Amino acid sequence: MxxxxxxxxxxxxxxxxxxxxxxxxxxxxxxxxxxxxxxxxxxxxxxxxxxxxxxxxxxxxxxxxxxxxxxxxxxxxxxxxxxxxxxxxxxxxxxxxxxxxxxxxxxxxxxxxxxxxxxxxxxxxxxxxxxxxxxxxxxxxxxxxxxxxxxxSSGDSLHMRGYKVEGLTAPLSEVLAAGILLNSNFQEFTDFLDPMCGSGTLVTEALMINTSTAPNIFRERFGFMSWRDFEYSLWERLKTEAKEKTTKPTISFKGMDIDRKAVFASKKNLSMLPHGDMVNIENGDFFKYNKCPEHRFLMFNPPYDLRIQTDEIINFYMEIGNKLKKEFVPATAWIFSANLEALKHVGLKHTAKVKLMNAKLPAELRKYDVY
Ligand SMILES: C[S@@+](CC[C@H](N)C(=O)[O-])C[C@H]1O[C@@H](n2cnc3c(N)ncnc32)[C@H](O)[C@@H]1O
Missing domain, CATH: 3.30.2130.30 (VC0802-like)
Incomplete structure (x- = not known):
């Protein structure tokens, strides 16, 4: 076929x-x-x-x-x-x-x-x-x-993994989050921090990648299931094999968000996953975070605020860069954003760049090696 x-x-x-x-x-x-x-x-x-x-x-x-x-x-x-x-x-x-x-x-x-x-x-x-x-x-x-x-053969889009029970207004698609992570080198590190985690899509997908959890193992419906040639036993065998391949996390995962609702959503979504309870989700302001030396890897999806190109959003990105330069040395940070103008103001030289789309918006994933 x-x-x-x-x-x-x-x-x-x-x-x-x-x-x-x-x-x-x-x-x-x-x-x-x-x-x-x-x-x-x-x-x-x-x-x-x-x-x-x-x-x-x-x-x-x-x-x-x-x-x-x-x-x-x-x-x-x-x-x-x-x-x-x-x-x-x-x-x-x-x-x-x-x-x-x-x-x-x-x-x-x-x-x-x-x-x-x-x-x-x-x-x-x-x-x-x-x-x-x-x-x-x-x-x-x-x-x-x-x-x-x-x-x-899929029916509903495969970004609907079946673990997301709590969303927020602008969560990343799970497919895009996985793509961002697979473009990054997060598996080379022993820690993972998403300092602005929202509903936790990045940290959840990262946990699934690290534990070899099949992304759609929790999903109940696929288009092929109502086809005449659907082979239930084959499907069950593949699911069993997939479950047997999952491992324990080798990375310590942490997510943080300034919004309590986001923290609640992340925790609830993670509770659907094996080892989800091992992910630490905290309510906090990244700019006031003081355990920076504990982290060598950061993955950001900051707010875009595209409706108005205000100084505020430019300053926000500048402050991310300043915080990284001052308190996360050495570290590798990746930022995914659809605000390409604001990204220019991080104030660090990026060492890799991947052009992506977020829905209809051109977006970029940039890597910063902070020394
Ligand atoms: C674009 S959303 C992240 C969406 C997330 N990737 C998801 O899939 O749900 C940006 C997040 O940054 C959070 N945020 C904004 N300022 C913050 C700060 N100073 N510290 C921590 N989180 C912050 C917002 O509350 C929001 O949840």
């Missing part, structure tokens, strides 16, 4: 590496996606183990369509019965980049008609559409006149 792991822009190389470690073949990184070959076992393992994938698609059909009628006719020719039956519901997700097809909703509508008409012609009835919780989710990608049809 040709499989497609989708990700956020900038995380393709990390996802490619994850797939190599998972034993995938013919891996090819593209834009926001990495394609590879695999069987059903690798499909399940991808959903369970890939930290930087948003979803895993299974490619099932490819054709050329020069106009809407061709799209409808070729879609109707396709053997949908292999993947869908009358008792199942379905939905269609589209991504369209084409001069011919300009409206993704219209594409979804035409393909839905093609499926419905095919069923009605052959079986006298058609399966129902359910956009919220479908049994089978088809993904249609059109680039110019090239139409690709895939099955979405």
């Amino acid at each position: 040709k499989l497609i792991a989708k990700t956020y822009e900038g995380l393709e190389p990390v996802l490619q590496k994850e797939l190599e470690e998972l034993g995938a073949n013919n891996i090819l990184a593209g834009k926001r996606a990495v394609t590879y070959d695999g069987d059903k076992e690798l499909l399940y393992r991808s959903n369970l183990h890939l930290r930087t994938a948003i979803k895993i698609l299974v490619h099932i059909e490819h054709f050329e369509a020069k106009n809407e009628d061709q799209l409808y006719n070729k879609a109707k020719d396709f053997d949908w019965f292999q993947y869908l039956n009358l008792s199942q519901t379905f939905s269609i997700e589209t991504s369209v980049n084409s001069e011919i097809f300009r409206h993704s909703k219209y594409v979804a509508y035409r393909v839905k008609d093609a499926i419905a008409d095919k069923f009605t012609d052959k079986k006298g009835r058609r399966p129902n559409v359910n956009t919220y919780n479908p049994d089978v989710k088809f993904n249609i990608k059109i680039f110019n006149d090239q139409v690709e049809i895939s099955l979405d």
Whole structure:
């Protein structure tokens, strides 16, 4: 099978590496996606183990369509019965980049008609559409006149790991947090501090990486579970194997936040994880923190405050730099932010930089070696 792991822009190389470690073949990184070959076992393992994938698609059909009628006719020719039956519901997700097809909703509508008409012609009835919780989710990608049809094996986005019970207003996506961490060198240290941890996404994902905990081991639903060929025993075996591979933490983890609600959220989320109780979450102001010499590694996701480029946010980033220079020597600090202007004011020379996106915002992850 040709499989497609989708990700956020900038995380393709990390996802490619994850797939190599998972034993995938013919891996090819593209834009926001990495394609590879695999069987059903690798499909399940991808959903369970890939930290930087948003979803895993299974490619099932490819054709050329020069106009809407061709799209409808070729879609109707396709053997949908292999993947869908009358008792199942379905939905269609589209991504369209084409001069011919300009409206993704219209594409979804035409393909839905093609499926419905095919069923009605052959079986006298058609399966129902359910956009919220479908049994089978088809993904249609059109680039110019090239139409690709895939099955979405994940269902909901894989950033929904199943451990987050308490969120805040602007938490990082778990997939992005994992990507940030896998771009960093945190595993070379014996301590990890997130001084502005919010709901604890970075510290939680770091703990999971360090303990080899499969990111989606706590998630209960995946798209492939309502497919006709779902192999419960295979899935259970893979989960058991994954659980057996988890280890104890080799790093001491700490998160801190000035906001009590954030501290509460972090603690609650961590309580869902094995060894989550070993992570120390404190309420405090980073600028007043006095146990700095205990820490050699810091990972920041400071506030962005992008609505207004005030002096206040510039000063905030300057103060982070000052505190690092004065009290964390030597240390390695990484800062991830979508406020690129404020990042310029940290006042330390960065030694590495990774360009990423945070939702639709260009963002950067910068490394600072403080001597
Ligand atoms: C962008 S959010 C972090 C989001 C977090 N990565 C998550 O996934 O939930 C920035 C956090 O910095 C915290 N913060 C702001 N000033 C702080 C300070 N002086 N000391 C500690 N935390 C601070 C805020 O309360 C907020 O939770």
